[in-house]
Amino acid sequence: MKALEKLLGSIRPNFEEGGKLSRFWVVYDSLETFAFTPGHSTKNGVHIRDGIDMKRTMFLVIVALIPALLFGTWNQGHQYYTAIGEAATFLDKVLLGAQKVLPLVIVSYGVGLGIEFLFAGLRKHSINEGYLVSGMLIPLVMPVDVPLWMVALAVAFAVIIAKEVFGGTGMNILNIALTARAFLFFAYPKQMSGEIWVHNAGTEPFVDGITGATALGELANTVGKDINSAEVTGILSQFSAEGAYSFMNSFLGLIPGSVGETSTLAILIGAALLLWTGVASWRVMASFLVGGLVMGGLFNLAGLNGFMTIAPWHQVVMGGFMFGMVFMSTDPVTASRTSTGKLIYGFFGGFFSIMIRVFNPAYPEGVMMAILFMNVMAPLIDHYVLAANVKRREKRAQLATVNA
Amino acid sequence: MSRTIRIRKGADIRLKGRASQEVAQAVRSAVYAIQPPHFHGVTPKVTAKPGDRVEAGSPLFHDKYNERVQYLSPVSGTVKEVVRGAKRRVLAIEIMADDADAFRSFNQVNPSTASREEVLAAVLEGGMFPFIEQRPFAVPADPKDTPRSIHVSGFSSAPLAPETAEVMAGRLEEFQAGIDALGKLAGPGGVHLGVRSGDSTFNGVKGCEISTFDGPHPAGNVGVQIHAIAPINRGEVVWTMHMEDVANLGRLLLTGQYKPDRIIAAAGSEHPAPQHFAVRLGAQVATVLAGFKGSPDVRVVSGDPLTGEQVDVAGYIGDQHHQVTVLPEGNKPKFLLTTGWLGLGLDKFSLSRAFPTWLLPKSKEFIMDTCNNGEERAFVVSGQYDAVFPFDIYPEQLIKSIIVNDIDAMEKLGIYEVAPEDFALCEYACTSKIQSQRIVREGLDMLQKELG
Numbered sequence: 001m002k003a004l005e006k007l008l009g010s011i012r013p014n015f016e017e018g019g020k021l022s023r024f025w026v027v028y029d030s031l032e033t034f035a036f037t038p039g040h041s042t043k044n045g046v047h048i049r050d051g052i053d054m055k056r057t058m059f060l061v062i063v064a065l066i067p068a069l070l071f072g073t074w075n076q077g078h079q080y081y082t083a084i085g086e087a088a089t090f091l092d093k094v095l096l097g098a099q100k101v102l103p104l105v106i107v108s109y110g111v112g113l114g115i116e117f118l119f120a121g122l123r124k125h126s127i128n129e130g131y132l133v134s135g136m137l138i139p140l141v142m143p144v145d146v147p148l149w150m151v152a153l154a155v156a157f158a159v160i161i162a163k164e165v166f167g168g169t170g171m172n173i174l175n176i177a178l179t180a181r182a183f184l185f186f187a188y189p190k191q192m193s194g195e196i197w198v199h200n201a202g203t204e205p206f207v208d209g210i211t212g213a214t215a216l217g218e219l220a221n222t223v224g225k226d227i228n229s230a231e232v233t234g235i236l237s238q239f240s241a242e243g244a245y246s247f248m249n250s251f252l253g254l255i256p257g258s259v260g261e262t263s264t265l266a267i268l269i270g271a272a273l274l275l276w277t278g279v280a281s282w283r284v285m286a287s288f289l290v291g292g293l294v295m296g297g298l299f300n301l302a303g304l305n306g307f308m309t310i311a312p313w314h315q316v317v318m319g320g321f322m323f324g325m326v327f328m329s330t331d332p333v334t335a336s337r338t339s340t341g342k343l344i345y346g347f348f349g350g351f352f353s354i355m356i357r358v359f360n361p362a363y364p365e366g367v368m369m370a371i372l373f374m375n376v377m378a379p380l381i382d383h384y385v386l387a388a389n390v391k392r393r394e395k396r397a398q399l400a401t402v403n404a
Numbered sequence: 405m406s407r408t409i410r411i412r413k414g415a416d417i418r419l420k421g422r423a424s425q426e427v428a429q430a431v432r433s434a435v436y437a438i439q440p441p442h443f444h445g446v447t448p449k450v451t452a453k454p455g456d457r458v459e460a461g462s463p464l465f466h467d468k469y470n471e472r473v474q475y476l477s478p479v480s481g482t483v484k485e486v487v488r489g490a491k492r493r494v495l496a497i498e499i500m501a502d503d504a505d506a507f508r509s510f511n512q513v514n515p516s517t518a519s520r521e522e523v524l525a526a527v528l529e530g531g532m533f534p535f536i537e538q539r540p541f542a543v544p545a546d547p548k549d550t551p552r553s554i555h556v557s558g559f560s561s562a563p564l565a566p567e568t569a570e571v572m573a574g575r576l577e578e579f580q581a582g583i584d585a586l587g588k589l590a591g592p593g594g595v596h597l598g599v600r601s602g603d604s605t606f607n608g609v610k611g612c613e614i615s616t617f618d619g620p621h622p623a624g625n626v627g628v629q630i631h632a633i634a635p636i637n638r639g640e641v642v643w644t645m646h647m648e649d650v651a652n653l654g655r656l657l658l659t660g661q662y663k664p665d666r667i668i669a670a671a672g673s674e675h676p677a678p679q680h681f682a683v684r685l686g687a688q689v690a691t692v693l694a695g696f697k698g699s700p701d702v703r704v705v706s707g708d709p710l711t712g713e714q715v716d717v718a719g720y721i722g723d724q725h726h727q728v729t730v731l732p733e734g735n736k737p738k739f740l741l742t743t744g745w746l747g748l749g750l751d752k753f754s755l756s757r758a759f760p761t762w763l764l765p766k767s768k769e770f771i772m773d774t775c776n777n778g779e780e781r782a783f784v785v786s787g788q789y790d791a792v793f794p795f796d797i798y799p800e801q802l803i804k805s806i807i808v809n810d811i812d813a814m815e816k817l818g819i820y821e822v823a824p825e826d827f828a829l830c831e832y833a834c835t836s837k838i839q840s841q842r843i844v845r846e847g848l849d850m851l852q853k854e855l856g
Contacts, residue, residue, distance in 0.1 A: 004739075005737065005739070033779060034740065035739065035740055035744075036737035036738060036739055036740065036744060037737065037738040037740070037743075037744040037745055037775070037777060037778060038737055038776070038779065039734065039735040039736045039737045039738075039775065040775070040776040040779070041703075041733060041734050041735050041773075041774040041775055041776060042734075042774045042775075042776055043839070044712075044713050044714060045831060045839050045840075045841045045842055046709070046710045046711075046828055046831045046832045046841070047703065047705050047709045047710070047712060047714070047729070047731060047774050048417070048419070048563075048709045048710070048731065048772040048773070048774060048832065049774075049775065049776050049777045049778075049832060049837065050753075050754050050755055050756065050777065050832055050833050050834070050835075051749055051752035051753065051754040051758075051759055051777050052754050052755075052756040052758050052759070052777070052778075052833075052835050053745055053777055053778025053779070053835060053837070054778060054779075054781050054784060054835055054836065055745040055746075055778065056745040056746070056758050057756075057758065057784075057785060057835055059745070059746065060758060126779060128781060128782075129781075130784070167782075168782070169781070169782060169784065170781065170782025170783055170784045170836070171782060276757065277756070277757045277758050278756055278757040278758070279756075279758065281786070281787060332784055332785050332786040332787075333783075333784055335786070336786075337786040337787070337800060337801075338786075338790075338798060338801075339787060339790060342786075342787075382801075385798075386798060386801055386817070389796065389797070389798060389817070389818075390816045390817065392796065393635075393637075393796075393816070393818055394816075396635060396637060397637035397638050397639075400637045400640070401637075
């Protein structure tokens with residue numbers, strides 16, 4: 001540790017103004033501040049500061065993502081071997097999963113951080129920690145076989161267009177990871193939807209009944225069809241307690257889907273950490289869940305097609321709902337920033353997630369659309385929350401004048 | 405009529421080094437100084453010249469735009485120097501003190517029978533007026549105003565702040581006279597005193613409305629108390645005064661002497677013997693440091709650790725400060741795994757729950773150094789400010805409106821009610837290390853300038 005401090009100190013002059021590597025100052029600075037919290041002391045103002053900083057905050061989110069990442073790695077292998085009907089050991093599944101997931105993580109961080117460094121260098125500010133979380137979220141919302149060049153492109157698009165043009169971390173309107181996902185969804189719809197959610201779907205023969213579609217993709221097939229037809233009841237039977245997409249399977253995550261989104265259990269472990277440390281807003285999470293359950297319940301009451309008959313608690317453990325709720329909607333930069341606003345923002349996030357996935361089967365990933373939509377609406381929500389506060393103050397002033 | 409108001413938002417920062425209840429008489433300072441910059445926004449017109457003989461109570465300077473507001477010498481002696489900084493700004497007027505004080509005598513005034521004009525004249529002439537602050541803008545009051553109400557906080561809730569019992573010991577009679585005088589100056593809203601629940605120091609004080617406050621810091625901030633009792637509306641002016649200055653004001657009227665005494669809580673983990681000291685206004689910091697000579701690894705703060713000002717050991721206690729805090733300097737890099745951001749952080753106090761220390765019992769006290777504990781960032785985490793800001797105001801949005809110079813938004817979002825000190829906890833808690841107090845001060849200055 002002392003040795004490292006010395007080493008950093010000795011190479012520092014090269015990177016400072018006038019040194020031969022001065023254009024790489026941001027790289028040096030970010031490494032140094034990563035290794036050592038700088039001895040910057042407070043100025044007049046507060047003389048003591050809370051121990052918390054951005055690095056620790058972001059790090060806690062990454063830790064919270066680890067259960068989903070590990071489970072997703074195993075599950076991708078598990079889904080593949082199940083689909084081809086081959087028995088495989090735990091290790092086989094993990095190895096196959098890791099083979100697919102690791103490159104995604106590496107490409108996401110490599111491209112994203114590369115762009116961050118570039119912009120930090122150009123704008124002469126220090127590297128912000130925001131991408132550490134986005135870089136982990138992006139691989140977790142990708143289908144397993146997505147080509148790496150597409151991931152790289154999506155990351156570049158999201159970091160530049162959704163973040164850097166607005167001024168970097170803290171200034172963006174849309175969630176970075178979801179922007180990357182949405183970019184791929186709209187730019188490459190063919191590669192990003194349908195039966196792509198199991199490794200080698202469409203190229204290898206799968207056992208009967210497994211197509212490589214997600215549970216939501218199957219359910220989307222029930223829309224617009226007679227609820228009592230054989231096809232619809234056949235699909236719905238998969239969602240009964242014995243079916244492949246039973247509540248338990250969906251909750252544990254033993255279903256096809258994006259790398260990290262399938263296991264509600266793993267995600268809830270992360271959620272527990274985020275709530276325990278207070279990093280994520282319980283208001284957003286709780287109201288998001290309530291919103292989803294309410295919409296699911298309303299659909300139950302309507303019951304117009306097969307999709308609508310799925311129980312609300314089953315709805316929320318499928319697809320990206322839980323992942324979006326815990327890790328995406330709680331992004332403080334793109335969510336509402338007022339306490340009241342967070343409740344409204346979360347509720348409609350959950351509400352629209354279920355609504356979109358049922359109403360528009362072309363967008364089975366309603367969560368992504370719903371959160372992006374609510375990201376855009378968040379400033380508006382805050383605006384009205386503030387307006388109420390302003391009105392209250394004006395009323396008070398009027399009352400004081402009347403009484404005087 | 406007393407009512408109890410519970411302040412829910414806020415936090416007590418559990419710093420080590422609380423001053424013991426003992427009150428020692430500090431040795432008499434060789435030099436005393438009055439520092440005009442501590443009276444924010446006042447342009448001093450210095451009347452005393454180096455070499456002049458002054459009594460305790462002789463004028464040193466007055467407000468250039470308000471000649472009646474006199475700033476007096478706290479001791480008798482010889483004017484040593486008028487210290488000037490950049491652009492000849494007056495930083496301090498230093499007085500070489502005599503061994504014993506000769507007092508200039510003022511008329512004794514009975515505040516309960518005198519008229520408002522008589523009381524006002526006595527306060528102005530007797531040098532106590534500069535210690536009245538006004539809101540909006542958090543600046544020294546203007547004698548031409550009649551404030552809607554006058555508020556006095558009966559306790560300080562800041563970390564390591566002096567205890568009310570020590571500060572007011574034996575001064576209740578003077579305090580009562582001060583309250584009576586403020587009663588004459590106040591408009592229809594009268595005088596309000598906010599006391600800490602369970603504190604009996606002010607029992608029997610009459611002539612003001614007493615409210616009891618319960619809850620964590622900043623419950624003792626007068627701004628919080630005003631907001632809870634009767635929020636300031638646009639166009640209203642409210643005055644505030646520190647309880648010790650109220651007693652000093654009472655003393656002036658009762659005895660005819662300007663004798664601004666201060667009980668200073670000398671505290672902090674690096675103070676050799678944290679205790680209370682009795683000093684005169686403008687004393688040298690060294691007189692309350694119990695022999696501590698200063699060190700580059702230690703910071704001496706005049707005032708509390710959230711709002712105070714860094715001072716040299718040879719410097720002076722600030723004119724508005726009632727506390728001197730001695731803290732370890734945090735100028736060493738912290739390795740990520742041991743004491744840095746990735747460490748377990750068993751010795752780190754935090755209002756967030758990102759360190760396991762929030763599970764420790766509430767009696768555990770922490771040594772905190774002056775390290776920024778991170779670098780300045782844009783706003784990312786939300787809700788941190790709201791949790792420690794007991795106003796019906798959105799602090800983050802108000803700060804943002806100041807950053808973008810949006811005066812209309814500032815007014816609408818309630819800037820009239822706040823002072824920089826009210827944002828001290830927000831600044832402390834901020835993950836992005838944003839300097840909220842400085843921003844709010846700039847906002848208030850801008851607004852005052854704009855409104856003329």
